[in-house]
Amino acid sequence: MTSWHTLPRAAFDLETTGRDPxxxxxxxxxxxxxxxxxxxxxxxxxxxxxxxxxxxxASEIHGIYTAQAQAEGIDAATAVAEISAYLADLFQTMPVMAFNAAYDFTVLDREAKRHGVAPLAPAPVIDPYIMDKQVDKYRRGKRNLSVMSEFYGVPLLNAHTSAADAAATIGIADALATKYPKLQVDPLELHGAQVSWAAEQAAGLQEFFRRKDSAAVVNGEWPVRG
Incomplete structure (x- = not known):
């Protein structure tokens, strides 16, 4: 079987106004x-x-300030419709990578609902963040894009620009597939596995947090949070 990491594929990344998707x-x-x-x-x-x-x-991270966005940016409703349509077309023929996909696709989902755009049903999605946590569960340290790019030897130039982050996401996903052949399955099958892995990972993190806060909740929905 020819693996997804040796076939056409895409990556998606957003820079936004904040951390809460x-x-x-x-x-x-x-x-x-x-x-x-x-x-x-x-x-x-x-x-x-x-x-x-x-x-x-947020501007200090991604380099876009309010004045520039207002002067040069397209309106949000138009952008959300275009992004959603572009992704929907890609999903017809290839998987789309997204690092910590539950953030980006949840932001897009909320923006679609906010602006009256039909929400996207993203699949198959491949998320190197979820895959890495599954195949290398006990590695210590952070697992953000910069750290994982360095760990897997993937160039990350102009970090926190959406194009650079998207390109690095592909590189990390490819490195994972090369190192762990069990990830070389049909993208739709891998998508389904990641749904389960994300839920299990969230449950484990929630159990950890509840040692100090009995009311702690970690949402494990993936790739779109409800």
């Missing part, structure tokens, strides 16, 4: 499509006017 607004979006040799075929990018002020702490 239920409330964050899209500021930039990037979708990168590569061929079976990992050569970039297409890169599609959006700069969005989120309709709300961008907090300075």
């Amino acid at each position: 239920l409330d964050a607004r899209i500021v930039t979006a990037s979708i990168v499509v590569v061929n079976g040799r990992s050569e970039i075929l297409h890169t599609k990018e959006w700069l969005v006017n989120p309709g709300v002020p961008i907090p300075v702490e």
